[in-house]
Amino acid sequence: xxxxRREFLKIGGISVLGLSALPVFEALxxxxxxxxxxxxxxxQAGQWAMVVDMKKCWEEQEKRQCKDCMDACxxxxxxxxxxxxxxxxxxxxxxxxxxxxxxxxxEYAPEHVKESPFLLLCNHCSNPPxxxxxxxxxxxxxxxxxxxxxxxxxxIGCRYCMAGCPYGARSFNWxxxxxxxxxxxxxxxxxxRRKGVVEKCNFCAERLAEGLxxxxxxxxxxxxxxxxxxxxxxxxxxxxxxxxxxxxxKIALGTGPNVYYII
Amino acid sequence: MYDSGKxxxxxxxxxxxxxxxxxxxxxxxxPAPKPELPKTEKVCVMDAAFMKTEHMVLLNDWRDxxxxxxxxxxxxxxxxxxxxxxxxxxxxxxxxxxxxCDQCHNYAGVKPYCWECHLEPKENM
Numbered sequence: 001x002x003x004x005r006r007e008f009l010k011i012g013g014i015s016v017l018g019l020s021a022l023p024v025f026e027a028l029x030x031x032x033x034x035x036x037x038x039x040x041x042x043x044q045a046g047q048w049a050m051v052v053d054m055k056k057c058w059e060e061q062e063k064r065q066c067k068d069c070m071d072a073c074x075x076x077x078x079x080x081x082x083x084x085x086x087x088x089x090x091x092x093x094x095x096x097x098x099x100x101x102x103x104x105x106x107e108y109a110p111e112h113v114k115e116s117p118f119l120l121l122c123n124h125c126s127n128p129p130x131x132x133x134x135x136x137x138x139x140x141x142x143x144x145x146x147x148x149x150x151x152x153x154x155x156i157g158c159r160y161c162m163a164g165c166p167y168g169a170r171s172f173n174w175x176x177x178x179x180x181x182x183x184x185x186x187x188x189x190x191x192x193r194r195k196g197v198v199e200k201c202n203f204c205a206e207r208l209a210e211g212l213x214x215x216x217x218x219x220x221x222x223x224x225x226x227x228x229x230x231x232x233x234x235x236x237x238x239x240x241x242x243x244x245x246x247x248x249x250k251i252a253l254g255t256g257p258n259v260y261y262i263i
Numbered sequence: 264m265y266d267s268g269k270x271x272x273x274x275x276x277x278x279x280x281x282x283x284x285x286x287x288x289x290x291x292x293x294p295a296p297k298p299e300l301p302k303t304e305k306v307c308v309m310d311a312a313f314m315k316t317e318h319m320v321l322l323n324d325w326r327d328x329x330x331x332x333x334x335x336x337x338x339x340x341x342x343x344x345x346x347x348x349x350x351x352x353x354x355x356x357x358x359x360x361x362x363x364c365d366q367c368h369n370y371a372g373v374k375p376y377c378w379e380c381h382l383e384p385k386e387n388m
Contacts, residue, residue, distance in 0.1 A: 034309065036325075036334040036347065144333055151330045152380060186382065189351055194379040209335050 041211035046231030047146035048124060048203055049258040050217075051240050056224035058116050069119070070094075072219030073201070078192045080180030089171040091201045092121040092216055103250060113263055119224075121216070122169040122201035123249065124148045126256030130161035130170065139198075146258070147203045157196040166250050167257070170200045230258060296370040299362040307356075308339050319375070322349065349377065354384050361386065 060066040073079065073092045082088045094117035098105040101118075128148050130139050138154035139161055141147070162170045176195045186192070190206065193199050204214035212218070217225045228237035237260070240246075246260040264270070307314050309321065325347040328334045337345045346352045357363040360383040368375060 034340050035338050036328045036332070037336050037338065038333055039335045039346075042333070042335075140331070142333065149330065151326075153326060153330075188382055188385065191350065191380040191382060194376075205333075209333065 039209050039211075041209075043208045043211055045145045045229035047126065047229065047258060048208075049228060049230035049237050049260065050121070050214075051226045051228075051237050051246065051260045051262065052119050053222075053224040053226070053262040054116070054118060055262060056222040057119055057220075058112065060222040060224065061117070066222070068219040068221060069216035069225060072215040075185065076187055076204075076207075076215045077190055077202075078177075078181055078187050079199075080177040080192075082177075082180050087174045089173070089177065089199060090120075090169070091199075092119065094118065095120050095168075100249060101247065103252060104247065118261065120167065120169070120249075121259060122148060122203070123167055123255070123257030123259045124201075124203055126258065127254060129164040129166070129253075129255055133160040133164040135160065142205075145208070147205050147208075148200075149202055149205055150199065152191075152193060152197050152199070155197040157198065159198060161198055166253050166255065170198050172198050293370065296366040298364075298366040299359065301356040301358065304356045306339075306341065306343070308337055308345050308352075310340070322377075325349075349381050358384050359386055360384060 070092050077091060079089050079091050097114050097118060100120060124147055128141055131141050131148060135158060136154045136156055138151050140149060142149055157172065159172055162172060173193050173195050177193050181192065207214060214227055217227050226236050226240060228235035230237055232238065241260060244262055246262055248257045248260055329347050335347055337347045339345065
């Protein structure tokens with residue numbers, strides 16, 4: 001085997017590089033310091049989405065004035081019940097057809113659609129205006145699973161997001177919400193909010209992290225709420241969407257809502 | 264000196280009043296805080312010296328990791344795993360806010376606003 005000077009220098013250079021990288025690899029491999037990692041039980045998705053079957057929901061509402069999903073959500077997240085509609089806090093709530101779907105509302109729609117309340121929650125939009133307008137980045141869209149979340153520590157209460165959200169999914173704490181919470185009923189595992197911050201549905205990020213479904217989905221006995229990964233063609237939501245015609249709220253605005261309605 | 268009869272007693276009175284907090288508290292040092300450590304656990308998520316001086320930094324770091332990065336598990340220097348949560352981890356061992364947190368915070372005169380949202384453990388239950 002012939003070795004000229006050029007070849008020798010090449011091999012020599014690569015060898016020196018390799019030797020100098022060794023201590024770096026050793027240091028990385030040892031890494032005993034504290035570190036953070038996701039909970040292994042956490043549920044993964046490209047973009048979480050929800051399908052609300054209003055037919056099933058209305059059946060249950062007619063039967064027994066069902067508010068299971070709202071009660072479960074509000075109990076778990078310490079959402080106060082404030083009678084004054086100007087101050088109320090909404091995570092999941094009921095609204096008339098003409099307000100839920102103003103661009104589709106037509107006065108000759110079937111009575112049961114016009115008269116029945118729709119179940120609304122944050123749409124966890126693909127292109128969320130609330131995130132764009134937030135000056136402190138307190139509201140952000142989580143890159144991993146598309147949930148629109150809030151960091152209450154950073155919220156300065158400017159309410160730009162409330163102006164930005166076309167779905168009314170955000171509520172401002174005009175006062176201390178704890179005044180409206182029963183100390184005996186309060187969920188000790190979840191924080192409350194404080195005066196001066198905005199809040200909204202968080203798609204139960206804290207439950208997804210433990211491998212649990214959102215509280216409203218779990219509470220619904222009529223199985224009217226289905227959640228899943230909209231980017232996965234095999235997911236339950238995608239199978240429902242492929243089989244039935246569904247509506248989304250105010251799609252013309254281009255926010256890309258991820259809550260679908262079966263009527 | 265003109266008006267020395269008024270000025271000198273005036274100065275003495277002023278100095279006396281000005282230094283009132285000093286001599287009135289002389290020899291009465293506030294007792295050092297005695298935070299009550301949990302009896303159930305021997306080790307914290309980091310060593311005690313670090314926790315004493317840097318727990319607020321650690322909590323801010325945990326907040327960002329949990330809220331922003333969705334990393335909820337903390338692996339301590341000894342390899343033990345913890346959930347990063349003030350309410351669900353810290354306060355499970357340090358089960359009394361008044362006997363632990365408040366001890367030093369009151370002594371140092373700091374008022375962390377953690378508790379405006381995070382729930383402190385229900386004591387005497």
